[in-house]
Amino acid sequence: MKIVVLDGYPGNPGDLSWEELKTVGECDVYNRCAPEQILERCQGADAVLVNKIFITREIIEQLPQLRYLGEMGTGYNNIDVEAAHEHGIVVTNVPAYSTRSVAQMAIAHLLNITCRTGHYTRQVRAGRWADSKDFCYSDTPLIELADKQMGIVGLGQIGQAVASIALSLGMTVMAYTSKSQDQLPEGITKARDLDHLFASSDVVSLHCPATPETIGMVNARRLALMKPTAILLNTSRGLLVDEQALADALNEGTIMAAALDVLTQEPPAHDNPLITARNCFFTPHVGWATHEARERMMRVIIDNVAAWKNGTPVNVV
Numbered sequence: 001m002k003i004v005v006l007d008g009y010p011g012n013p014g015d016l017s018w019e020e021l022k023t024v025g026e027c028d029v030y031n032r033c034a035p036e037q038i039l040e041r042c043q044g045a046d047a048v049l050v051n052k053i054f055i056t057r058e059i060i061e062q063l064p065q066l067r068y069l070g071e072m073g074t075g076y077n078n079i080d081v082e083a084a085h086e087h088g089i090v091v092t093n094v095p096a097y098s099t100r101s102v103a104q105m106a107i108a109h110l111l112n113i114t115c116r117t118g119h120y121t122r123q124v125r126a127g128r129w130a131d132s133k134d135f136c137y138s139d140t141p142l143i144e145l146a147d148k149q150m151g152i153v154g155l156g157q158i159g160q161a162v163a164s165i166a167l168s169l170g171m172t173v174m175a176y177t178s179k180s181q182d183q184l185p186e187g188i189t190k191a192r193d194l195d196h197l198f199a200s201s202d203v204v205s206l207h208c209p210a211t212p213e214t215i216g217m218v219n220a221r222r223l224a225l226m227k228p229t230a231i232l233l234n235t236s237r238g239l240l241v242d243e244q245a246l247a248d249a250l251n252e253g254t255i256m257a258a259a260l261d262v263l264t265q266e267p268p269a270h271d272n273p274l275i276t277a278r279n280c281f282f283t284p285h286v287g288w289a290t291h292e293a294r295e296r297m298m299r300v301i302i303d304n305v306a307a308w309k310n311g312t313p314v315n316v317v
Helices: 033-041 058-060 082-087 099-115 116-124 157-168 192-198 220-225 243-251 290-308
Strands: 002-005 026-029 047-050 068-069 091-092 149-153 172-176 189-190 202-207 229-236 257-260 279-284
Touching: 026 149, 033 058, 033 192, 033 229, 047 290, 058 192, 068 229, 068 290, 082 091, 082 189, 091 220, 091 290, 099 157, 099 229, 099 279, 099 290, 149 192, 157 172, 157 202, 172 192, 192 220, 243 257
Parallel strands: 002 026, 002 047, 047 068, 068 091, 149 172, 149 202, 172 189, 202 229, 229 257, 257 279
Antiparallel strands: none
8 A cells, every 4th residue: 555645744744653653555745736737746545644735626537446535634724625525535633632732822922911921021021120220020911811802713622622721811711602591511601693703702712613614714803892901812723714804904003903723815915914913923723732632643643544445444534
């Protein structure tokens, strides 16, 4: 059996090993793959593993030997699953491996904004504290999160993990979710609608997939509903946010701050309006990428391929 990994570097930049996967079958691992290289590299492959590379119907129809597509992450919108199923190809993903890491990143962004840890590190290094006339040095407001409302859009595993941390910080939590109130964990209130959540929350954290219903949900109208002291967090999908509308809202003071681990285009264009927007903080889509999460991911990737080879596929989508 021939296995091809098309874009292995993001999940394994060299600190993990592909050797166990190579015991499952003959294995070619590529760190990166340009679109025009996909067909050539996948010729004769029984199984192809991808992270963010798009596997379209056109590609699938030109790979008659292909029988397995493994998404090396949770989201699989880069694979034409319908076309794969029509051609008898099993598609799997890696669910929930990064739940704790992404939740941690969302809260890290929130704490950076409210406690200004990065800002004060830079100020101390610039000599501001050393030159202070007082025992302390402060040039920005600091914010206590206790009794503030965290609004969570999407209450899957990551959303619930963020809610749990928020509750431990003394925040109240409201969630926009398809679950009924009696299905929600203790301490979480169901929002009556999305507008109500945006209007009433001090912090809004996005944790839902990009679907026709959610793409662009954070638009100018909804941002205008938010408090001028509000914070927006997005560690989910860049397509949820109208980026120009958010940049305008930040620059005009409609909301106080935003923190993003994802953007619509990745890597972003140099002229993306958010990069220079006021009080906009970034990490470059690395919330999922702790060593521990990637170890879990690698374990599931290998187990998925082995289970499929043995005729008992798991994590099928």
